[in-house]
Amino acid sequence: MSAPSSTPNELAKTYAPAEAEPEVLARWEAANAYAADPTAPAPDGTYSVVIPPPNVTAALHLGHALNNTLQDVLVRYHRMKGYPTLWMPGTDHAGIATQTVVEKRLLAQGTKRLEMGREAFVEKTQEWKDEYEATILDQLQSMGASCDYDRTRFTMDDMCATAVRHAFFVLFRDGLIYRGKRLVNWDPVTRTALADDEVEMEDVEGHMWYLNYPLADGSGHVTVATTRPETMLGDTAVAVNPNDPLAEAVRGKEVILPIVGRTIPIVEDDYVVMADPDGDAKAQIASGFLKVTPAHDPNDWDIGLRHDLPVINIMGPDGGITDQYGWDDVSDEAQQFVGLSREDARTAIVAWFETNGLLDRVIDYSHSVGHSYRSHVPIEPWLSDQWYVAVTDDRLRGSALRAQSSDQTDSMPEGVSPRGDANGDGDLQFQPKRYARTYQTWHENIRDWCISRQLWWGHQIPVWNRLVANDVATPEVLAALDGVEVDVAQPVDSAWVAAGAAHLARRVTVDEIEESISVPPASSLGRLPRADQSMDEPQLVAAIEADGFVRDPDVLDTWFSSGLWPMSTMGWPWPEDYPDTAGLLDTFNPTSVLVTAREIITLWVSRMVMFNRYFLDGQVPFTDVYINTFVQDGHGQKMSKSLGNGVDPRDIIHSHGADAMRFSLVQMSTETQDVRMPVDIICPHTGEAFTPTYITTSAGHTVAAPIQDSPAGDGRQMVSNYGIAAGIAEPTAEIPLGRNSSPKFDVGRNFANKVWNATRFALGNLEGAQASAEAVDMAAPTTTFVDKWIVSRLAETITTLDAAVDNYQFNVYADTLYHFVWNDFCDNYLEAIKPTLAVTPSQQVVLGSVLDAILRVMHPVCPFITEALWPAVSAAKVGNIAGLELPASELAIVATWPVVDASLIDTDAAKTFGRAHELATEIRRLRAARAVKPKQKITVHVDEAIQNLIDAAGGMIETLANVGTVASSSGELPQVSSSIAFEGSQVIVSDLVEEVDLGAEAERLDKVIADLEGNIKNLEGRLSNEGYVNNAKPELVQESRDQLVAANADLEAARTARTALDT
Template sequence: MDKTYQPNAIEQRWYDTWESRGYFAAGSGAAAGAKTYCIMIPPPNVTGSLHMGHGFNNTVMDTLVRFHRMRGDNSLWQAGTDHAGIATQMVVERQLAAEGKTRHDLGREEFIKQVWEWKAESGGNITRQLRRMGASIDWSRERFTMDPELSTAVSEVFVRLHEEGLIYRGKRLVNWDPVLHTAVSDLEVISQEENGYLWHMRYPLADGNGHVIVATTRPETMLGDAAIAVHPGDERYQHLVGQMVELPLTGRKIPIIADDYVDPAFGTGCVKITPAHDFNDYGVWQGHRDESAIAALPNGGLINIFTIDARIIGADDDNGELVPADFHDLDRYEARKLIIEELGAQDLLEKTDDHKLMVPRGDRSGAVIEPFLTDQWYVKVAPLAAPAIKAVEDGDIKFVPDNWKNTYFEWMRNIDDWCISRQIWWGHRIPAWYDDKGDIYVGRSEQEVREKHGLGDKVALRQDEDVLDTWFSSALWPFATLGWPQQTEALKAYYPTNVLVTGFDIIFFWVARMIMMGLKFMGDVPFKEVYIHGLVRDSQGQKMSKSKGNVLDPLDLIDGIELEDLVAKRTTGLMQPKMAKKIEKATRKEFAEGIQAFGTDALRFTFAAQASTGRDIKFDMNRVAGYRNFCNKLWNAARYVLMNTEGQDTGIDNDEVELNRFDRWIISRLQQVETEVIDAIEHYRLDHAAQAIYDFTWNEYCDWYLELSKPVLQSEDSSEAAQRGTRRTLVRVLETLLRLAHPLIPYITEEIWQRLAPLAGQTGETIMLQPYPVSDNSKIDEQAIAETELVMQLNRGVRRIRSEMNIAPGKPLPVTVQNLSVAERTVLEETAHCSLAISRMASLDFVGAEATLPESASALVGSNGMLHIPLAGLIDKEAELQRLDKELLKTEKELAMRQKKLSNQGYVDKAPEAVVNKERERVAELESALQRLQEEKKRIAAM
């Protein structure tokens, strides 16, 4: 092995090997009849690039899949990408704009062809990046939501739902992007707090006896007002309910209505109702639409005043005659300005206040979203939601953590019909056709429509121009990717899948819709568990965003990046020079030397170590550096093991081995850690698994066992059987540890395993298809554990005193241990040669409690013992007193905690007797230790 751990020298090589040899394939390494395990990757957008959220999410999934693959399960991690309708169309349209063209210049067919060409050339960026993260995805089964097979599934679902009356076309309000000219989902709308104004406007009563005042942040929408609403219990306005007001600037009269929606304490208690341009107002209108005063209004009060560009409608548009000519064709903000001027001129503007408000903007275009009344296709969701709610209530699907099911229920029990149509070209075109009369025909193809409805070839048909919401095809992902509607072997084997790993932000938009569609078309849930993880935030807990300049690219952490390149990366494309300057300054301050190359394993281990259930992750670069050091520690440990075992008899073919207490201890601890890690992974506590592996590797195997092995291997007094036993333990424990850690850190474990496996008697081409370690309780030697803990306690005490008193590491120290039990003294005497070596003791002596010793630095050993190191020429008196104070405080705290527990009669009565007795024994030990520490402090203070 190379002297230095260099991840860039091994990672790409191993990934290429794994993929080329088919190790990621579904069922790889599984025996016939093995139980199945399947995870569906949340399909990233084909336009996307890897971000920290992807890195974290895929580390969790890859760990789970590698774990189950090694356990012999027939495992599939289904790969694929989403066609990302709006995002992809925007990418290609930008390319056309650079050439001075629009999609309309090309026409629909040619434009779609150009999108496919872009996808072939540039659409695989994120899948290449996922490979860099070590994702063991079955790439041979990679799917794309626009693949022919998936498109067939989409059409099939649409037609079946329409035939059952669960898909319909209707005119309703949607979120409308006036730049992209399409409806968008709530998830594609980002509401941001911005500075604005609250205009208070006077609406004159029609009888001329005064006016009412309403306040609005969008005065341009008044042109479409249908009513003024007040609370039915508001005594100020009860006498006005039923009267009419004159809608300023329009000449129309609209009624005053009473509705519980109105908050009497907000503003004046009067609210303008504009049902065609506000979701809440639309709800109020629905409750009053049959009242005569509303029904008598044009269009029953549902008056649209905007075009698709968010301009005021013109004279030739529908409802154009309802809008004063001065406002025709004006941009909405131009109309706002003119309306304010006209209201002021007519003394109808009461006042204008500064006001902070939440402004909805399209996440792609940045345009302010308008509630807009259009004809759209909808899914009637309530009949689909009922069984989806029941599935979670009955435990057929479990959320981890469990509390997220409450969020799911809240959304699902208050669900609206789902708008599934989008006014763009890239996507699954809606399988509906229209004749010249406007009649609608739905079918899997035009030919099917003609045959089913007897239309022949003479009736002209045109297909609906709209495409389906991307979430519609994504909702079919768990079964469509497995071959549905065909009853494929993959579908039979892997549906339902085992777990969905995702963030909380798409529980409704994707998770809930997959559950509804899975139950509807497969008759079973799409997954049995939903593991909800938090968001990856920066070290200060702030959400990562380009505008804050705190975004980290996982590949920059893996490969490293120079400061100037990082600055350029973070500031390129920022439109505001001040923001760019601010981000550049912050970047130079935080990353003065750029970002070093940490490697994939270190980044993956960092993600795993922070993967507690449901909590957001504060990502700290120092932790990545720490886990890079962990990988280096493992590498160096492997080099030590190989140097001491290669070409040597490791006892693989020779049973004449002798295991000392330290061999039995590390074997015992390995069994315990195996159980701990498996339990943690099975319960989605990768943080606990990572911590257990880290502690065992660093604090026990490397820091103690390797050191304790040296006296055995290097002493001429050691028997061949003893040396053989230690060599066998070195390689077998390390080989098992590599398998234990492989799902988290696949590259370094594979590289080391290839060198180590033959020495440990293991065969096979790759660690990733080796069996995952399983503990054997018969190998746990409690006596060896207790005895080794005693040896470690002795040596820790010596090391701590050496450190705290600033004694040179190489200076031999005489150590005396006082007041040990016979058994404890026997263990320490038998292992004295090890302690002398690893802690650089000049001598190790044992005396009884009655012995008089010189002034010494002391530490606790065993149940009642104390180690002493003479202070003459060694001690800093004040430093030693401070150290004793710390140990006294620690002992007092533990004693108080355990005494409090024993004073709780409920605990004493309910806890097992053996447990209570153990607590009492510990309290007695602590009381004795406290007395000895106090005496030691008095002795040092008197020096």
């Protein structure tokens, strides 16, 4: 371990985070200070947090820095409080997101995923993952996140993979996972299905086309309105509202679908909006007839089900028009459209209708279109076979809803059984509370969760499928499907089940059956009950494959593995297989709090609750969910990777230091407000911070221009972070990267420097102080006033900080620290003790102890500087204060949180300090108003009441206001003087300067008098109001009366002084 830094004289004049931080990190690492010990005694319980695993797609930005800083504050605080503490770190493989960026990079290198093959691609992606995982972990450490890094997990590592396979198997076996042919949200660029909440609605300026479809009997036509004319090739009906007068004329008729020539029915369905020029927006643009395309629109799909319509899929996985996926009545006329992209097909089909006189009209129409959150292209509702988790089942959705605290939600939606006294019911709380409602309403409208993704990067679905014809299906399969409709899966009781697998079958068509077998992971197979134990997992898989089953090529939705995170990271389901995880699950799940962003309440929080409760006997994964604020850039845009406006925390650490970043972020964390962060660029040529020039992207976002000119104006340039993120610019030697910074972090940097220098002062003055064996008794008469006061303030501060942490009021924590350290400790206490410290041993003890306590309470927010100063401050301590427990410790990170006796809160001292400080301030105001030189010692003449106050303050007033002499005002008064009205007494001040400027003095007094008169008028008005006197709290009324008396006395004094001037 490195030598403790320092005699005080060695401390530099300014805190240099870049020097301190690596050294401090090395000390923590050497001491293994982050390690969680599940076997440690836990009389008050344990404290644990799992990190929201960042995606391995890119480096962390300030939003992550905020999220992780808050977690670290909580973790460090509770560690100091003596709880056995675990902060579990890790990263998320982020299936589609990662695959997308890797594919993009491959494309830039001139190769493609499909050319490489699955194995090579996964290997390439693994390399990418390794790179970013390393970056992320490095970022976390640099910002001081005290995670137990030895336990770092990845959602695709072996431990997590086992959990995923086990969970999948159990849900499959229990009937909570099924496969079905459904319309999915299809991303034609990444060519995968998306979950409902991976689709982002965006407003699009489009058109509404009105197409004429001729009636089959030649009696005319109907006009359908559509925003998607290209899908008409797959129309299988036209729908009209049965209540619509238009319905009468076409009832029972058919139309000939143009281009295709397909004869399709007109069906009646009250989903259809009736045309009404005076109705709402939809009715105004409706034609009354709806084209029905079950294969390419979710609403049409539902209509199709109601009317038993055929489903004709005219598109391929790329969104192009094709006859390869179920379209078998392609006419000669339609042939020309096959092979077109969906965009080209739209143009061509509209042109065809126009040419053939069947285009009724076109209007501009702005509407919402679902876009892939990943590729940002419009999603295509597309028919395909996908795996689903039946989250609508009461065992999942109901369980998630019942987990909520009854304080936060009152009712359950229909069909959900009520909250009972089951394990975990009511254990989940949101903070801020309003997010409970978001959670609740989302669950009320939930649909089954599509979990299969047509990707290569992820957990391959542990299912083996085969298609069999009716006539060759096994008897047990036929038995299971006897009388069961198409597309409804049923469990099969087969030999595979006896061998430990689970077996489902479903009719894909009337004469074709799909069988699916899920195999548990090897570690589960032997442990779960099974009749036939002859095969281990590889043998079982081999046997299944030998029987014609093929492994499903799809992978699972990323959130399936993330949803298991609080369990999988702790060794579930078989912690005994991983000796390092011994005791974790029992000790640390449920975790104490999940700190996360509000956007993933649905994607992630809900799924963790469902899974944890389902697999761990109802137990919630965490008891508290704290939703942290968003970090926005200076233009109010969310910081994000995709926008390219994210700021790397390492840039801020570079410009301001990690503690400064942390402190500022904590201070910004309020309950309601998102934080706006104007971002500067630091010129790499000159070191100067400047506001960048901005450009507007095609998506309408304001971002820093990719290339920036140096503010030096000499033609030198730099690349902005946006330039790199958007792939527009690469830094070079001549045009290097301009790091980001923001003046928002100056507060934190200045604060750290203030603490550094206050410590320097204290250490310098404690050098050579005699150690005292006996603890200082704050109540003793010999203890000085300012010492009593500062210790009392310390005690109050600690109480406030405790409450702030309990209530997740992070900004209160930061502000309380700032005020106590800067104003109370530095501005008042240190200034006040300067004349007496050297000759007052008890004061030396108090100074050392208070400073020690300050480092402790600051540590959760500013771990580096407190750790850097810790050895010197510990060494300089010369004694203890009775009632304040600050046991010695090698490191600040493992020091105990200060324990204060309530008796140290001295309300008398606080009151006296308030009065004394006010008097000192009045004198300072006078000095400033009269331009008295700071070094000039003045004389005050006071009456008995003020003399008592000055005595009680024990020299503080004299020191803070630089008063040389205190004399009695009943004696002879000097000719040259000024006066202050204070608490009804007149304080005469002299020795200001050689000569008093009578004009300036008169002006000053006139202002004082005017202020007081206004104040008195206000108070009199209030007190003459009967309503106030009768209804307000009596102590409030009394307070007003006292104030009026004091103000009148002050006014009297000020007038006397003013009159004296005129004579």
